[in-house]
Amino acid sequence: MEQAFFILVAVVAVGSGVLVVAARNPIHSALALMVCFVQIAAVFLLLRSPILAVIQMFVYVGAVIVLFLFVIMMMDVREEARIRFMRKGTKLTVAGIFFLGVEMITLFLGSEYLFDLTTSARKVEMSTVDGLGTTLFTEYLFPFEVASVILLAALVGAIILTRRARGTG
Amino acid sequence: MVPLHWYIILGVLLFSIGMAGVLLRRNVLIVLLSLELMLNSVNINLVAFSHSFGDFRGQIIAIFVIAITAAEVAVALGVLVALVRNKATLEVDEITTLKG
Structure with missing residues (x-):
């Protein structure tokens, strides 16, 4: 199902x-x-x-x-x-993208032993929002704050970029 | 229970489609939309591994990816609006100001 x-x-x-x-x-x-x-x-x-x-x-x-x-x-x-589409180089690009996709899939399917190495990591009770929040606000608090600063910088940057220059607007 | 490699193959397919859009299309807007598609396919991978390993960190990194993507879209569209105001073109081949 x-x-x-x-x-x-x-x-x-x-x-x-x-x-x-x-x-x-x-x-x-x-x-x-x-x-x-x-x-x-x-x-x-x-x-x-x-x-x-x-x-x-x-x-x-x-x-x-x-x-x-x-x-x-x-x-x-x-x-x-x-x-x-682009006027030139289309066939070569499509071939390159196809090759890359096939390469990613074969590398993934050919490396089954990779999972045996990493599956033994700790098993946490999933699908609980509180567990996610606890991990986010304890272990990842600093990246969280940095993300907020990045969002603020993007906000200010977007306003400055789209503002017309003084005198011409 | 869906096996893990189904998710990975879906991610690879969406990533390849997005990269085709970035490399093949000439419209800047569609290049940016394809970039969003690529970032989302990476999120599928992160959440799939997070689910498979029973670890929250994949989901947390996916949340950060979403936040940074939102910032990126705001700045990219700001640059795009300023660019169209100054140069009045949407084609990537014609935006060659930095080409010496």
């Missing part, structure tokens, strides 16, 4: 991912990416991490995609910007 759900979700995710790259209109790309993000949130649910699924929905679907859509609406997506 769970495997059937996973296959459904994965097929929709890969299909919408292909649509992100292949769509001519950037709006269609952004909407396809939204579908893909919802599927990835479902994958997180299948992985028993509901808090990450919620964060995925809030941050990606609720904020990032909406930001992208606003920027696409602000811009004049002209006809020449809708040209799909």
Whole structure:
């Protein structure tokens, strides 16, 4: 049952991912990416991490995609910007990407003994939000604070970058 | 129970699709969208290993990845808006200001 759900979700995710790259209109790309993000949130649910699924929905679907859509609406997506792919070097790039994908899968499937080395790590009771919060706010408190500073810097940077220069605006 | 390598293969597929978008498309917006797809596929890997090993740290790193991605998107779209205001192009091949 769970495997059937996973296959459904994965097929929709890969299909919408292909649509992100292949769509001519950037709006269609952004909407396809939204579908893909919802599927990835479902994958997180299948992985028993509901808090990450919620964060995925809030941050990606609720904020990032909406930001992208606003920027696409602000811009004049002209006809020449809708040209799909690069004019030259496409075949070589596709071959390289295909080779890299095959390489990643074979390296992963060929290294089963890697799991025997690492599976003996401590087993914690999963799927509890309080355990995640305790680990985040004790062991990872400093990275958490650094992340907040980075978000603040990004906020200030985005405002300064998009502000018109004084006198010309 | 879904085996671990299914998740990894899904992550590899999405990563390859995203990289194809970054390398092949000429529109800056779609390059950025594909970049988001690549970051998300890495998150799938992190959470899958976290689930498989019964360790919270994968999920925590995934949360950090999501936070940094949000910051990256804000700055990247700010740069993009400033770029379009000054140069009025969305094609990556035409943005060659740093090319000596």
